[in-house]
Amino acid sequence: MNTPDPESALSKPLKPGLYIVATPIGNLGDVTVRAVDVLRRCEIIACEDTRVTGKLLKHCGVSTRMQRYDDHASDRQRQSLIDLARSQPVALVSDAGTPLISDPGYRLVRDARDAGIAVTSLPGACAAITGLTLAGLPNDRFLFAGFLPVKEKARGDILSELGEIGATLIFYETGPRLERSLRTIAEFWPDREVAVARELTKLHEECRTGTAGELAEHYAARPPKGEIVLLIGPPGEKTLLSDPDALLREALEEMSPSKAAAKVSKATGLDRQALYSRAVELKSL
Incomplete structure (x- = not known):
């Protein structure tokens, strides 16, 4: 039996369609060989911020043309990418991690599928999954719920809605809002185990666990920066009963x-x- 040659597969012309390409969440060394190959051979790269993606492309030696595509993209911009993907390969990336995970893109994917255009997803880094693997919380069942709301009442409503789900909850959060979110969580579940994962894949990577109250006090004295993965352990027997x-x-x-x-x-x-x-x-x- 002949074994497929990966290099010959990568040298073949890239078929038309939409390619969803995961990019590193911090360490540029985490970009995959396949991601670099697709980014190099596609006709255009749709990205949230050309400056951010430009740094990655420079690191990888890729000179493909970029086009801004974010939450504010118009229907016309989306349609132009769909029209191009009928005859050329088009890549979609986010600033970091796997596109569509709390990032723009689902409308583009939906419209491409409705138009009969091939959609290919290239797996790679994802902050939510990386944080889950570091936290040491139960991972047989988990629920990713995006960013917690900024306003306190809305934040409480979401926590109330998800509170009795028997799974680890995963949220994205920002440094300036972390302490407030932790204090809200402490009001609802003072005894549940919580984890804060930050600077993932970078030099100062940290995953700190404890109760929400303990973590709130810690980060009140040491305000964090950047985006954060915030995880809440599932309700235990004591909580449920x-x-x-x-x-x-x-x-x-x-x-x-x-x-x-x-x-x-x-x-x-x-x-x-x-x-x-x-x-x-x-x-x-």
Whole structure:
């Protein structure tokens, strides 16, 4: 049986279509041989920021023309890339990591598929997966939920919605917002294990674990920079079997039955109205 020659495969003309190309998340040495080959041989590279992608192309010795394509791209710009991909190979990259993972691109992929254009995805670096492998949290089930909302109420609503899912939660976060997000998490789940993974694949890579409160104090004294992967361990048996009466009694020491019910509902996912009725009963005892 003849073994395929990888070099001969790479030398063949690149077929028309859309190529989704993962790029390094920090260490440029993580770019794959296949990614460099496709970027070199495609007709154009659609990218979020030509300055960022330009640095990677210079490192790889690639001179392919670039075109800006981000969240603000118009329908006309997207259509021009679709039209080109009918007859030429077109690459899509993000500033770092795997495109479409909290990055622009899904509309381009959707329209390409609707138009019958071949779509090929080249695997590579992804910050969410890299952070998960470092954190030491349960990884048999995990949920990636993008960036946490900036506003506190919206952030709390998302955490409340996802709170009882039996999986490790993965979010992206920025340095300036990290402490606030950690303090919100601490309000909901003071005992859950949390991990902060930052500077991934770089010289000062860090993955710190602890409770959300402990991590909030740490980063309040040492404000981080850059983008961060924030992970929350799944609810344990103690969390899932928490006594709602005990939680209500504790909350009623400081607030009204209505507010106590709302707080416990957010923390447990239990019905707010039922909790309110029980809170009124407990208040009268």
